[in-house]
Amino acid sequence: MSLIVQKFGGTSVADAEKIRTAARRAIRAQQAGNQVVMVVSAMGKNTDLLVDLAAQVCQGGGDAPAREMDMLLSTGEQVSVALMAMAVHDLGAKAVSLTGGQIGIHTDSSHTKARIRSISTERVRKLLDAGNIVIACGFQGIDDDWNITTLGRGGSDTSAVALAAVLGASQCEIYTDVDGVFTTDPRLVAEARKMDRVSHDEMLELASLGAGVMHSRSIEFGKKFCVPIHVKNSAVFTDEPGTVISTESECADRPVSGAALTKDEARVTVRHIPDQPGTSQAIFSRLAAKNVTVDMIVQNLGAGGTADISFTVPESDLKRAMEALREATAELGGGDVSYDEDVAKISIVGLGMATQSGVADRMFRSLAEMGINIIAITTSDIKVSVLVERARMTDALRAVHREFELDKPPHERATFGEPTTPGKQADAVDVVAKLQHMEDLTIHGVALDTEQARVSISNVTDVPGIAAEVFEAVASQGVLVDMIVQSVGEDGRTNLSFTVPQNDLAKAGKIIQELIDRVGGEMTTCDKIAILTVTGVGIRSHTGVGTRMFQALYDAGINVDMISTSEVRVNVVVDGPQGETGLAALKQVFADVIER
Numbered sequence: 001m002s003l004i005v006q007k008f009g010g011t012s013v014a015d016a017e018k019i020r021t022a023a024r025r026a027i028r029a030q031q032a033g034n035q036v037v038m039v040v041s042a043m044g045k046n047t048d049l050l051v052d053l054a055a056q057v058c059q060g061g062g063d064a065p066a067r068e069m070d071m072l073l074s075t076g077e078q079v080s081v082a083l084m085a086m087a088v089h090d091l092g093a094k095a096v097s098l099t100g101g102q103i104g105i106h107t108d109s110s111h112t113k114a115r116i117r118s119i120s121t122e123r124v125r126k127l128l129d130a131g132n133i134v135i136a137c138g139f140q141g142i143d144d145d146w147n148i149t150t151l152g153r154g155g156s157d158t159s160a161v162a163l164a165a166v167l168g169a170s171q172c173e174i175y176t177d178v179d180g181v182f183t184t185d186p187r188l189v190a191e192a193r194k195m196d197r198v199s200h201d202e203m204l205e206l207a208s209l210g211a212g213v214m215h216s217r218s219i220e221f222g223k224k225f226c227v228p229i230h231v232k233n234s235a236v237f238t239d240e241p242g243t244v245i246s247t248e249s250e251c252a253d254r255p256v257s258g259a260a261l262t263k264d265e266a267r268v269t270v271r272h273i274p275d276q277p278g279t280s281q282a283i284f285s286r287l288a289a290k291n292v293t294v295d296m297i298v299q300n301l302g303a304g305g306t307a308d309i310s311f312t313v314p315e316s317d318l319k320r321a322m323e324a325l326r327e328a329t330a331e332l333g334g335g336d337v338s339y340d341e342d343v344a345k346i347s348i349v350g351l352g353m354a355t356q357s358g359v360a361d362r363m364f365r366s367l368a369e370m371g372i373n374i375i376a377i378t379t380s381d382i383k384v385s386v387l388v389e390r391a392r393m394t395d396a397l398r399a400v401h402r403e404f405e406l407d408k409p410p411h412e413r414a415t416f417g418e419p420t421t422p423g424k425q426a427d428a429v430d431v432v433a434k435l436q437h438m439e440d441l442t443i444h445g446v447a448l449d450t451e452q453a454r455v456s457i458s459n460v461t462d463v464p465g466i467a468a469e470v471f472e473a474v475a476s477q478g479v480l481v482d483m484i485v486q487s488v489g490e491d492g493r494t495n496l497s498f499t500v501p502q503n504d505l506a507k508a509g510k511i512i513q514e515l516i517d518r519v520g521g522e523m524t525t526c527d528k529i530a531i532l533t534v535t536g537v538g539i540r541s542h543t544g545v546g547t548r549m550f551q552a553l554y555d556a557g558i559n560v561d562m563i564s565t566s567e568v569r570v571n572v573v574v575d576g577p578q579g580e581t582g583l584a585a586l587k588q589v590f591a592d593v594i595e596r
């Protein structure tokens with residue numbers, strides 16, 4: 001008998017009628033011959049109401065104790081599962097509701113953002129075998145000391161996919177208030193189109209860059225444990241397929257599959273820090289110690305012995321980030337820290353981007369045409385992110401959606417009816433081994449690329465259109481740009497660095513020189529750089545990765561020139577001759593977590 005996990009988000013259990021509709025759906029799946037586990041979130045906006053209540057009670061300026069926050073937030077899901085079980089009974093089937101602790105979802109003790117360590121399946125299996133629909137609280141677990149923990153906002157998706165993985169479910173259905181995963185948030189861009197399918201890597205990036213329809217860590221599980229995920233509309237009772245998240249992209253030859261917006265992050269900049277080995281390590285180890293997740297790290301080449309570094313942090317972590325930075329700058333003996341909450345991050349994601357030139361410049365041009373200034377840029381092989389002023393974020397999202405014609409279906413559309421199970425079925429022994437460390441860090445590999453060169457432009461006028469002009473010039477020469485970073489400007493000037501294949505450096509250098517002769521600025525190039533890359537799953541959200549990486553490079557006496565991060569990789573640029581030493585250092589520091 002096959003087992004199905006059905007997850008119902010808050011929007012799908014917002015009132016009594018919706019709860020009954022969800023219960024009917026589960027009963028129907030059971031009547032079709034499946035065992036059914038429902039994972040349910042708090043009703044409607046109840047979690048938000050609880051967060052708000054906590055803020056009203058804590059007026060002393062401090063944060064509410066995290067343990068008590070979890071005790072409070074977990075109650076939202078407890079209300080839903082009890083009501084859901086009652087609805088199932090009322091409709092004539094058997095059901096038992098369980099809290100995270102009762103199921104045996106064991107987590108670490110990092111309250112409000114706990115990670116799953118393991119899940120016991122015995123109790124769930126017994127209840128299923130006795131003919132029950134099992135109704136599980138999403139979003140919560142229990143630590144070694146029986147404290148209730150929560151998995152971070154939106155975490156019920158992660159509970160659902162993790163349960164599907166341990167129970168060997170044939171599929172995990174995510175029911176929500178839209179028809180599936182769209183090319184961008186349909187609430188913000190009316191032309192957004194539902195995708196038939198999307199690959200794990202694209203979804204990982206989209207989810208971590210703001211596509212709130214899925215919790216990014218749930219995609220890690222989907223990928224690690226080969227769980228087919230179907231995102232569907234809970235209000236529609238048809239065979240409408242929704243979106244399948246699996247190994248395949250919707251269309252391989254399109255450069256961009258989707259766009260996302262993050263508006264709850266703040267930009268932090270540390271200027272005038274000593275440009276020497278150990279700077280990044282001092283900063284990121286302190287941030288990691290305070291469990292601050294960092295994104296969009298932009299470090300540009302230093303000038304006059306000092307460097308600037310900028311990054312974004314969730315607004316809710318800003319206070320802790322500032323404390324960490326005060327400690328770090330005191331230790332480094334210099335550095336001015338500033339922040340800006342009036343920013344939003346716009347990203348484009350697509351597997352096809354890795355092999356096509358002229359993608360980033362199209363994004364930059366579409367923003368320039370709307371008069372939107374780019375504050376900072378970072379890229380990885382399958383995404384480009386830019387920081388813009390918050391007031392212009394929706395215009396920016398619409399502009400990039402239009403530019404890449406995401407509203408139009410791809411020519412060669414993947415057909416439905418194909419098996420949705422991934423090509424590579426996980427080996428049973430492998431799965432069991434991984435399940436013992438459910439959410440531990442997994443690194444696929446460490447790599448060195450010595451075929452790239454770097455071009456850096458400093459002191460160019462910071463106006464809309466400058467990035468578009470630079471990358472259109474490079475693309476006009478047919479040169480494939482790999483990493484791009486644009487740091488946060490100062491006094492109306494900004495700096496841009498990017499990497500190109502060594503063979504193309506002369507071409508790129510010539511065209512950029514012509515450009516800066518016109519618009520001002522200075523160019524430096526380096527014909528031999530080394531790019532060190534760590535790839536894996538959920539790298540960005542494991543704050544320890546950056547720390548280990550920068551510590552290892554520091555210990556090896558290597559200075560980091562550029563950094564870029566994404567959910568599935570971290571790249572750093574170092575001096576060419578130091579590449580091999582850097583590679584050896586990284587292999588050693590990640591030896592215990594590299595997948596064999």
Ligand SMILES: Nc1ncnc2c1ncn2[C@@H]1O[C@H](COP(=O)(O)OP(=O)(O)O)[C@@H](O)[C@H]1O
Pocket residue numbers: 008009010011012041154175176177178180181182183184185186187210211212213214258
């Ligand atoms: N790329 C996207 N595709 C679909 N929905 C998206 C996307 N990005 C953001 N969303 C938003 O996510 C919402 C669903 O997530 P959420 O409100 O958390 O629902 P649930 O309560 O089901 O978890 C949608 O209503 C939509 O506005």
Ligand SMILES: N[C@@H](CC(=O)OP(=O)(O)O)C(=O)O
Pocket residue numbers: 008009010011041042047048076138139152153154155156157
């Ligand atoms: N109720 C939790 C967990 C969750 O995942 O909710 P939803 O499925 O409605 O996004 C939250 O609001 O964060």
